[in-house]
Amino acid sequence: MTKEAVQAAQDLKADSIVSVGGGSTIGLGKAISIRSGLPHVCIPKTYAGSEMTPILGETMDGTKTTRKDAAIFPEAVIYDVSLTMSLPAKISITSGINAIAHDVEALYAPDKSPIIRLQAKERLLDQLDACRALSGYGMQEIDLDRAASIEVQNQYANPRKVEQGQIRDLLRRAWADELAKADL
Secondary structure, eight states, X not given: OXXXXXXXXXXTXXXXXXXXXXXXXXXXXXXXXXXXOOOEEEEESSSSOGGGSSEEEEEETTEEEEEEOGGGSOSEEOOOGGGGTTSOHHHHHHHHHHHHHHHHHHHHOTTOOHHHHHHHHHHHHHGGGSOOXXXXXXXXXXXXXXXXXXXXXXXXXXXXXXXXXXXXXXXXXXXXXXXXXXXX
């Protein structure tokens, strides 16, 4: 899809890329921009924050790769909360959970910044009153093994080694809304 999109931008003699939408749309905009050299403006309609990272995730032949380069940052980001109001509830919830995952990652990532870390902590504290059980968001218990398997396939930096059995147990606890334990 990216090759075709870059070709379309060239055929149209585009002078910039504007991506309006969620993470996939923003990601495609990043991919077109980095390959074409065109400036990129993002208008996100979800909450995950991909628009503010130098990271580009792409899937080729069923395998996701991750690329990190300062040139991937968009030139501008425009936020309009009214654009998120039309999201279906399930998409809004999924997007919010993804944003929470990014916030948790910001607390321990090797390239974390003090400002991003502070913002992440504040957003996480705001979430304490929200539903915590993955089952409350529609995740089925039968999906826990698959989710754990996916998690260990493409690991990001973590404070310690990520093992599938431990991830599966962590997900089961989150699914059942059990209290966190330090025994993993």
